[in-house]
Amino acid sequence: MGALSHIRVLDLTRVLAGPWCGQTLADFGADVIKVERPKAGDDTRHWGPPYLQDTEGAPTAEAAYYLAANRNKRSVTIDISTADGQQLIRELAAQSDVVLENYKVGQLAKYGLDYDALCKVKPDLIYCSITGFGQSGPYAGRAGYDFIVQGMGGFMSITGERDSLPGGGPQKAGVAIADLMTGMYSTVAVLAALAHRDRTGTGQYIDMALLDVQVAMLANMNTNFLVSGTPPARWGNAHPNIVPYQTFKTSDSWIIVGVGNDAQFRKFVEVGACPELALDPRFATNPQRVNHRDTLVPILAAMVERRSKADWIASLESAGVPCGPINDLGEVFEDPQVVAREMQVKVAHPLAGEVKLVRSPIKMSATPPEVTGHPPLLGEHTEAVLHELLGVDAERLASLRAAGIV
Numbered sequence: 001m002g003a004l005s006h007i008r009v010l011d012l013t014r015v016l017a018g019p020w021c022g023q024t025l026a027d028f029g030a031d032v033i034k035v036e037r038p039k040a041g042d043d044t045r046h047w048g049p050p051y052l053q054d055t056e057g058a059p060t061a062e063a064a065y066y067l068a069a070n071r072n073k074r075s076v077t078i079d080i081s082t083a084d085g086q087q088l089i090r091e092l093a094a095q096s097d098v099v100l101e102n103y104k105v106g107q108l109a110k111y112g113l114d115y116d117a118l119c120k121v122k123p124d125l126i127y128c129s130i131t132g133f134g135q136s137g138p139y140a141g142r143a144g145y146d147f148i149v150q151g152m153g154g155f156m157s158i159t160g161e162r163d164s165l166p167g168g169g170p171q172k173a174g175v176a177i178a179d180l181m182t183g184m185y186s187t188v189a190v191l192a193a194l195a196h197r198d199r200t201g202t203g204q205y206i207d208m209a210l211l212d213v214q215v216a217m218l219a220n221m222n223t224n225f226l227v228s229g230t231p232p233a234r235w236g237n238a239h240p241n242i243v244p245y246q247t248f249k250t251s252d253s254w255i256i257v258g259v260g261n262d263a264q265f266r267k268f269v270e271v272g273a274c275p276e277l278a279l280d281p282r283f284a285t286n287p288q289r290v291n292h293r294d295t296l297v298p299i300l301a302a303m304v305e306r307r308s309k310a311d312w313i314a315s316l317e318s319a320g321v322p323c324g325p326i327n328d329l330g331e332v333f334e335d336p337q338v339v340a341r342e343m344q345v346k347v348a349h350p351l352a353g354e355v356k357l358v359r360s361p362i363k364m365s366a367t368p369p370e371v372t373g374h375p376p377l378l379g380e381h382t383e384a385v386l387h388e389l390l391g392v393d394a395e396r397l398a399s400l401r402a403a404g405i406v
Contacts, residue, residue, distance in 0.1 A: 001029065001367070002027075002028045002029015002030070002367055002369070002370065003028045003029060003364075003367035004025055004028040004029045004030035005029035005030070005031075007025070007029075007030040007031070007097045007098065007194065008030065008031045008032075008033070008095060008096045008097050008098070009022060009025050009026075009030050009031065009032040009033065009096060009097065009098040009099075009100060010033050010035065010089070010092050010093055010096040010098070010099045010100070011032050011033060011034045011035065011073065011100045012035050012080075012089075012099065012100060012101040012102075012103070012108075012113075013100050013101060013102040013130065014036070014042040014043055014044070014102065015042070015043055015044055015102070015179070016044070016069055016146070016176055016179040016180065016183065017102060017130050017146075017178075017179040017180070017182040017183045017186070017208075017210065018100050018101070018102040018130050018183065018186070019034075019042070019044075019069040019070055019183070020069050020179065020180055020182075020183025020184070020187075021100060021128070021130070021182075021183040021184070021186040021187045021190065022034065022070075022073060022100055023069050023070060023071055023072065023073065024183065024184070024187045024360070024369075025098070025187060025190065026071065026072035026073050026373075027071075027072055027360045027362075027369035027370065027371070028367070028369050029367075029369075029370070030098075031074070032072065032073040032074065033073070033074050033076055033092065033096070033381075033385055034070060034073045034074065034075045034076065034376065035076055035077075035078050035080070035089065035092075036075055036076070036077050036078075036378060036379065037077065037079065038077040038078070038079055038379070038404060038405075038406060039077075039378075041075075041077070041378040041379075042066060042070070044063060044065040044066040044069070045061065045062065045063055045066045045378065046061075046063060047063045047065040047066070048063035048064060048065065049063075049064075050063070050064045051063050051064065052064065052067060052349070052351065052352050052355060053352060054351045054352055054353075055351075055352060055353045060351045060352065061378075062351065062352075062375065062377070066375060067355060067357065067375045068357075068358075069375075070375040070376065071347070071357055071371055071373060071374065071375050072370075072371060072372055072373045073373070073375070073376055074373075074376055074380070074381035074384070074385055075376035075377065075378055075379055075380045075381055075382070076092075076379065076381055076382045076385045076386070076406070077378060077379035077382050077406050078382075078405065078406055079404060079405050079406070080111055080113065081111070082403075082405050084400065084403070084405045085405050085406075086111050086112055086113060088386070088390070088400075088405070088406070089111075089113055090112070090113070090117075090118065090121055091389075091390050092385075092389060092390065093113075093118045093121060093122055093125065094121045094122050095389045095390075096122070096125070097124075097125070097126060097194065097197075098125075098126045098127075098128065098190055098193075098194070099115075099118060099125060099126070099127045099128070100128050100130070100186070100190075101113075101127075101128070101129055101130070102129070102130040102131065103129075104131070104141070104143065105131055105135055105140050105141055106141075115127040115129070115205045119203060122203070123203065124197050124201055124202060124203040125203040126190060126193040126194060126197060126203050126204060126206065127203070127204075127205050127206065128186055128189065128190055128193075128205075128206040128208060129205070129206065129207055129208065130182060130183075130186055130208045130209075130210075131144055131208070131209055131210070132144010132145065132148075132149060132209065132210045132211065133209050133210070133211050134207055134208075134209030134211070134212060135207045136207075139211070144209070144210045144211070146176035146177070146178045146179045146210065147172055147176075149178040149210045149211050149214050150172050150173065150177065150178055150214060151170070151172075152211060152214070153178065153210075153211050153214030153215045153218070154214070154215065154218055154221075155172075155173070155177070155178075155214055155218065156170035156171060156172055157170065157231065157232075157234065158218070158221055158232050158233070158234055158235075159171045159172070159173065159234065160234045160236060161234065161236035161237075162233070162234055162235060162236055162238075163234070165236065168234070168236075169234075170234070171234075177214075177217075178210045178211075178213060178214045179210065181213050181214070181217050182208055182209075182210050182213040185208060185213050185216075186206070186208045189206045189208065190206065193206060237256075238293075238297075241290065242258075242259070242260065242286060242290070243259075243286065243289040243290050243293050243296065243297070244257055244259050244265070244268070244289070244296070244297065244300055245257070245258050245259060245260075246297070247326065248300065248301055248304035248305075249301065249304065249305055250304055250305060250307060250308055250309045250311075250312055251305060251306065251307055251308050251309075252308045252309055253308070253309035253325070253326065254309070254325075254326040255304070255309055255312050255313060255323055255324065255325055255326065256323060256324045256325075256326060257304075257316070257321065257322070257323050258322035258323065258324075259321065259322070260322060261286070262278075262284065262285055262286060264320070264321050264322070265278060265283070265286075265289070266278040267319045267320060267321050268316065268319075268321045269300075269303070270319070271312075271315045271316055271319050271321065272300075272303040272304065272306075272307075273303075274299075274303050277296070277299065277300075282295065282296070283296050309325055313325055342359060343358060343359050343361070344356055344357075344358060344359065345357055345358070345359045345371045347371055347372075347373070347374045348374060349374045350374070350377065350380075351377070355374055355375070357371055357375075359371060379406070382397075382406050383397055386406070
């Protein structure tokens with residue numbers, strides 16, 4: 001019994017931010033019903049390659065992108081542009097605790113599926129809308145894309161190599177962080193709304209925006225600016241106030257070295273067979289190392305490049321110098337700590353036999369999140385859900401299928 005096994009979520013979202021929220025709720029046991037377009041489904045089903053392979057090694061229609069955000073859900077296909085489809089959504093909403101949606105502002109109101117309409121059939125409904133810019137403001141009508149929001153929200157102004165160095169300039173994150181963080185903030189908002197409903201019996205509307213989240217998540221960089229009035233600059237993989245605290249290329253890969261004090265610097269250069277650097281007055285203290293960064297870092301880079309990643313990691317760890325490898329994902333999932341924490345999980349899949357997924361990082365003693373269901377095939381649960389929740393019999397289902405509504 002998951003912590004949310006008493007909760008039903010009607011998930012009208014697609015792509016990433018909304019599905020990430022729905023998946024997190026599903027991991028805790030919520031019955032998440034993913035509503036998709038007949039025949040087409042969630043856009044990310046087609047965002048490949050790579051695609052999941054079946055038991056014969058042939059590619060299926062299940063893109064890896066889709067698999068990342070939709071485990072533990074049930075898929076129902078409904079054409080919400082039709083009157084009958086809209087009625088099915090209203091009936092399902094009446095049987096649900098939460099509705100998630102990420103349509104453009106005002107689009108669901110045209111179908112009678114907005115919060116004002118659905119709270120009439122379910123007064124204590126929690127309804128979470130996820131858009132690029134929110135339900136108000138001059139940009140409310142714009143479509144929201146993670147990449148664009150990373151730029152607009154300031155993230156790319158502090159991410160990337162310094163303009164003065166080769167390869168300098170703004171850089172986006174390697175994953176869609178605005179989407180993912182919006183999904184997580186939305187999860188928190190839904191859980192807070194559920195707690196409020198349980199105390200008061202009152203539902204509510206949640207307005208989530210990618211741009212709001214991107215601004216909020218800059219944390220200390222925001223307050224650095226608000227306190228000083230000076231926008232923070234890009235520092236790439238270096239630190240503005242500590243040297244050396246950055247990446248270095250080894251003979252075969254890359255490592256991170258995080259020297260936090262002068263004693264650690266001395267040990268670092270001793271391991272690198274350059275103890276004289278710690279005695280040089282230009283480099284003996286951190287303030288001096290910061291002042292002479294451009295002189296010191298090339299010397300250290302040449303020192304590090306003479307030995308392998310594994311050699312450096314073993315030697316620096318033995319000496320008590322903070323360090324770490326820069327792993328590719330193959331190395332990540334072979335890392336003994338990642339293995340010990342069971343971050344990879346195998347789940348039975350009707351087409352592939354099994355599928356490898358990533359486990360939720362949340363560890364709880366009484367109600368841990370679990371991976372119990374594969375990312376569903378398109379419309380896999382249409383018949384079961386409509387019969388179980390709405391009493392739709394075989395004859396009505398056949399009629400809905402014939403009309404292309406489900």
